Amino acid sequence: MALKASDLKVGDTYSECLVEDLKRTQIVQYAGASGDYNPLHTDEVFTTKVAGYPSVFAHGMLTMGMTGRMLTDYVGDGRLTKYGVRFTNQVWPGDTLHSTATVEEVADGIVKLKVETTNQDGTVVVSGYAEARVD
């Protein structure tokens, strides 16, 4: 399950499709699980009429959470030591997201990864890094 340092090369990539046609209900599900009930994510009336956005949009942390699945699928359970992102663009209902980890460095039992999640238009929605223990 875990990665072996000897199998990794700088520039190696691992990708997953995180979600196809993101549903509003999944955003509601994340609101309930995380406890972040900001109406911007679940309340279309508030978000369009008061906040001035075209529709509700996903929590950044939902995209970070989905991206985390790609990472743990790649590096193995319990192996992450660092994971951080910038939210570079909003994610909307209907979006399809793909995420890629790219090996930047392998040293001292740690792999350093560049992490990027993009939408169906190729726009980067999450940009970040992760580090994980490797064998």
Next chain:
Amino acid sequence: MAVKKFPVEASHIMMFARSVGDPNPIYYDEDYAKGTEPGTIIAPPTFAQASAQFDPDYFLRPKIGEPWFGSGKEPTGIKRESGGGGGGGGGGGLHAEQHFEYHRHLKPGDVLTGTTKPGKTWEKESKRAGKLVFSESVTEYRDQHGELVITARGVGVRTERPVDQK
């Protein structure tokens, strides 16, 4: 955010993993988890964010008997003091960055405390949203033995107006 007691529970981990679309059985199946390297159910990497559930003052959760800014009969339940602007807001602004450092991974039975310290603040001008005011906070999560388990650094941003989608 200050969280005095964040009990990490198996059903909460299961619901959280479902919500991020992660079917990995290590997040809900104890028997499966025993055969994995961690040897136990663990929490997904961003689970610490759900500490919001245990912050009594968390302002993005409706509270019994208190006004809520989401829609009901009207588009918002709270009259805004400043007209217009404040885009992206209606409370809290937007999340700009989030960083986690894992000293170990969380598991059911852990009882965490979270202490948050404000970090840097800075401003930037953006074509898509006007003046942006960023503010950073660092939360240290410690377990029932007082050991540091996760360090979380978040950056929030308040925008002058809603982010232009063009």
